[in-house]
Amino acid sequence: MAGLDALVVGQVCRDLVLVVDEVPGPSRTAPVRRRRELLGGKGANQAVGLAQLGVRPGLLGVVGEDEVGDRLLGQARSDGIDVAPVLRRAGTPSALIVDVVDADAHWRYLEDIPEATLLTEADVTGAAEVLSAARAVLVQLQQPLPAALAAARCAREADRLVVLDGAPADPAGATELLALADVLRADAREVELIVGDPPKDAGTGLRAGRELLARGPSLVAVEVAGEGNAFVWPDGERFVPISDTPTVDTTGAGDAFVAALTVSLLRGEPYEQVARHAVAAAGATVGHPGGRPALTPAAIDEQLARIPAR
Numbered sequence: 001m002a003g004l005d006a007l008v009v010g011q012v013c014r015d016l017v018l019v020v021d022e023v024p025g026p027s028r029t030a031p032v033r034r035r036r037e038l039l040g041g042k043g044a045n046q047a048v049g050l051a052q053l054g055v056r057p058g059l060l061g062v063v064g065e066d067e068v069g070d071r072l073l074g075q076a077r078s079d080g081i082d083v084a085p086v087l088r089r090a091g092t093p094s095a096l097i098v099d100v101v102d103a104d105a106h107w108r109y110l111e112d113i114p115e116a117t118l119l120t121e122a123d124v125t126g127a128a129e130v131l132s133a134a135r136a137v138l139v140q141l142q143q144p145l146p147a148a149l150a151a152a153r154c155a156r157e158a159d160r161l162v163v164l165d166g167a168p169a170d171p172a173g174a175t176e177l178l179a180l181a182d183v184l185r186a187d188a189r190e191v192e193l194i195v196g197d198p199p200k201d202a203g204t205g206l207r208a209g210r211e212l213l214a215r216g217p218s219l220v221a222v223e224v225a226g227e228g229n230a231f232v233w234p235d236g237e238r239f240v241p242i243s244d245t246p247t248v249d250t251t252g253a254g255d256a257f258v259a260a261l262t263v264s265l266l267r268g269e270p271y272e273q274v275a276r277h278a279v280a281a282a283g284a285t286v287g288h289p290g291g292r293p294a295l296t297p298a299a300i301d302e303q304l305a306r307i308p309a310r
Helices: 040-051 069-077 121-125 128-133 144-158 171-180 188-195 202-213 251-264 271-285 297-304
Strands: 006-009 013-020 032-042 055-060 062-064 087-089 097-102 106-110 136-140 161-165 183-186 218-225 228-233 236-241
Touching: 006 040, 006 062, 006 128, 006 144, 006 271, 013 069, 013 087, 032 040, 032 069, 040 136, 055 128, 062 106, 062 136, 121 183, 121 202, 128 144, 128 183, 128 188, 136 251, 144 171, 161 171, 161 251, 171 188, 183 188, 183 251, 188 202, 188 218, 202 218, 202 228, 202 236, 218 251, 228 271, 236 271, 251 271, 271 297
Parallel strands: 006 055, 006 136, 013 097, 062 087, 136 161, 161 183, 183 218
Antiparallel strands: 013 032, 097 106, 218 228, 228 236
8 A cells, every 4th residue: 555645535335326307206207317336435436536637546435245345346446546445344235325316417315324334433543554654635524523533633643635525514523623634625515514604606605715724724625506616725715616517417526626636736736726627627527427537638628628727
C-alpha cells in the first residue's frame, strides 16, 4: 500500500440502477428500460473517480464475506483501486443500494445497508498505518461519527490532506471534524444541518461558505441546489454555476466533484482551477444513470469549455 495518493474512507456496496419511464403507483408495474449493476457506494465511487483521474487510490470500507463482496472487490481491483484496507465482515451481507431513476431524472434510493457494513472506530484505528501514509484522506460523513473522527484525527496527526464529504448526523460532532479538516464539501441539505439554513442563491452560498471556513477548513465547497457551487478560501471566493448539461441522474455528481477537487489539490492547482475542475467532473457524471463516474479527459474538457474561466 506504500505510495497511495489518496485513501477513501467510506461505503462500499452493490449498486443496482433501474431506469424507468415513471415509477409505478401502488399495485402497479412498470418496465425497466435500462439496468446496470455496479460497484457503488460513496467511498467506492470516489475511489473510482480518483483512479480515472490518474492518481493511485485505496479504499477503507466494509463488505461481507459473501459472493457479492467478492465481486465488488474484484471490480475495484480492475478499476485500479487498492482494496487491501477493505474489511470482510463475517455474518453480514454486503450492502445494497437500488437506484430507481425516472424519465425526469428524479431518483429514489432503496437501501439495505446492514449496520455491520459501517466502519467502527476500531476498524479505522486498525488502519492507522495506511491512513498515515496516504497523501490525502477522504472521509465520508455517512459513516458513524466515531469512525469519521478517528480517520480525520489520524490523517491530521500525519499532516495529510483531510477532505470531508458531507455533514455529521450529530451536529455536535461537526465542531471537531471541521477543526481537523483542510477541505469541506457539503450539499445544500448538509449545509442546512450545520448552519441551520440551506443556501438559496450564490450570495447565501458564499455566506454559508465563509461561516464554515471560519470553523477550520482552508477550502469550503457549498452546493446551491439547482444553481451551482460556492467556493470559499481564506483570501478569495467564487461561485461556479452548473453547466447546461442534459441530466439523466444526479446521484454520482457529488462523488465525482470530490474526486476531482482532491486530485486538483494534490497537483497544487490554484483554488480557481480546483473549483472549475470539480464542477466539470460533476457535469461529466450526470449524463448517465448510476453514481459511477466516467471521468475521461474528453468528458472533462467538454465540461470545462462550458464553465467561464473567471
